[in-house]
Amino acid sequence: MKVLLDSCVSTSAAVELRKAGHDVATTDIFGADPGDRVILAFGLANTRTVVTIDKDFGELAVLHKQPHCEIIRLVDIPTAQQGGAAAEALANHGTELLGGAIVTVERSRVRIRSAHWPR
Numbered sequence: 001m002k003v004l005l006d007s008c009v010s011t012s013a014a015v016e017l018r019k020a021g022h023d024v025a026t027t028d029i030f031g032a033d034p035g036d037r038v039i040l041a042f043g044l045a046n047t048r049t050v051v052t053i054d055k056d057f058g059e060l061a062v063l064h065k066q067p068h069c070e071i072i073r074l075v076d077i078p079t080a081q082q083g084g085a086a087a088e089a090l091a092n093h094g095t096e097l098l099g100g101a102i103v104t105v106e107r108s109r110v111r112i113r114s115a116h117w118p119r
Contacts, residue, residue: 016083043069
């Protein structure tokens, strides 16, 4: 899958996701941080799943109804485990993600908020 890592996700996660066969971009492509709205819009325009630890993406998508791509939010996942956690979410929940879901990965559980709009 095509992935966009937010600046808050460890750089080692990019290495792990690439090893797992994913096409990974990071927010470094923007130079300075463009803000969450721009990152979501870029992900949608380029069909990239946004991987973040920032809850603001979900708020923009759900509360503010900003059109968005798929989102994986990593909650309290140690830096060294972020790549593996994201890769596992992509492998196990790819169908839901391709449908525009928000997948929240925590240490002991995974929550999926399905999209309520056609992709």
